[in-house]
Amino acid sequence: xxxxxxxxxxxxxxxxxxxxxxxxxxxxxxxxxxxxxxxxxxxxxxxxxxxxxxxxxxxxxxxxxxxxxxxxxxxxxxxxxxxxxxxxxxxxxxxxxxxxxxxxxxxxxxxxxxxxxxxxxxxxxxxxxxxxxxxxxxxxxxxxxxxxxxxxxxxxxxxxxxxxxxxxxxxxxxxxxxxxxxxxxxxxxxxxxxxxxxxxxxxxxxxxxxxxxxxxxxxxx
Numbered sequence: 001x002x003x004x005x006x007x008x009x010x011x012x013x014x015x016x017x018x019x020x021x022x023x024x025x026x027x028x029x030x031x032x033x034x035x036x037x038x039x040x041x042x043x044x045x046x047x048x049x050x051x052x053x054x055x056x057x058x059x060x061x062x063x064x065x066x067x068x069x070x071x072x073x074x075x076x077x078x079x080x081x082x083x084x085x086x087x088x089x090x091x092x093x094x095x096x097x098x099x100x101x102x103x104x105x106x107x108x109x110x111x112x113x114x115x116x117x118x119x120x121x122x123x124x125x126x127x128x129x130x131x132x133x134x135x136x137x138x139x140x141x142x143x144x145x146x147x148x149x150x151x152x153x154x155x156x157x158x159x160x161x162x163x164x165x166x167x168x169x170x171x172x173x174x175x176x177x178x179x180x181x182x183x184x185x186x187x188x189x190x191x192x193x194x195x196x197x198x199x200x201x202x203x204x205x206x207x208x209x210x211x212x213x214x215x216x217x218x219x220x221x
Contacts, residue, residue, distance in 0.1 A: 028063040029215070030079040032110070033070050036091030042115050043085055046191035053208045054215050058148065072096035076103045081218050084112045085188050090121040097128040104129070104171075104178040109218045112181040113188045116161050126171065126179065135169040135181060143221075144168070144180060147213040156206040158199070159186035176221070180214060187211055 031047060033040050047066040054060045069075050069082065072095050076082065082103075092100065104110060112122055123135065138144065138154075145151040145168075155166035166185035170177045189197050190207020199207075 027061065028065075028067045028079055029081040029083065030067040030069040030076075032082050032084040033068050034084070034086075034090050034092065034096075035071075036089040036121070038086040038088035038090050038118070038121065039115075040084070040086050042087060043188040043192050045193045045196065046085075046188040047083055049193065050191045050208060050211045050215070054212050057212060058216060060215075060219075070096075072099050074099075076100070077106065077108065080108060081215060082108065082110050083188075084110060084122075085115045085118070087115050087117040088121065090118070090125045092125045092128050094128070097125070101129045105173060108178070110179045111214055112179065113186070114181070114183045115186060115188055116159075119183055122181070130171055130173070133171050133173065135171060138168045138170050138177075138180075142168075142170075144177070144213060144217045145210075147216040147220075149209040149213055151210060151213070155182055155185040155187075156210055157185060158190040158203060158207045159197070161186070177217075 029047065029051065031040070048064070051062045051064060051066060055062055055064070066083075067075075067079060069079060071092060076099060100110070112118070112126075114122075126135070140152060140154045145154055155168050157166050161184055164184045167183050168185075169181040169183065171179040171181075187207050187210060190199055190204050191211055194201070194204060
């Protein structure tokens with residue numbers, strides 16, 4: 001059974017090492033499962049590798065295996081960090097949009113990584129979640145780019161899509177970044193096992209370092 005602690009408090013206690021080891025070991029990050037026919041399950045090895053990198057490099061105690069959680073499920077509130085990816089269609093029902101909104105307002109965090117082709121679908125769906133907010137491009141001096149590793153030019157380019165620079169967008173609720181959307185970057189591909197895309201170790205390391213920055217930012221904010 002997962003620890004029922006408010007998400008913000010849980011993240012702060014975890015980072016400070018003030019939770020019992022058993023509670024720390026139960027902390028998971030999750031992959032978001034959504035409807036509409038898009039491949040929410042893309043990059044199956046990416047989160048496992050990112051978790052292992054964070055546990056080794058930051059000495060975190062994340063559960064080695066990630067969870068899968070439906071966007072409309074009450075289980076969503078058990079995970080301080082939720083990752084979303086895919087190439088195609090995304091559809092949130094009104095119940096799912098409300099559930100995701102309550103999760104994000106309540107202290108949760110969503111990282112959306114466009115695996116190519118997701119943007120046109122996810123932007124209008126997130127408008128259902130936060131009709132009053134717009135995605136804004138984060139400046140290069142934003143703290144998410146300057147955690148353990150510095151990325152002075154923002155997101156690294158992992159895979160080429162349309163010969164456009166990578167961009168990081170955010171939804172900001174009452175001064176807090178609740179959703180980070182990485183576009184034209186493909187971090188998740190860089191996190192995958194090396195033999196999946198045959199990326200160089202340098203490229204994979206850039207992706208993992210940026211992913212670790214995102215995780216650390218979430219758990220420290």
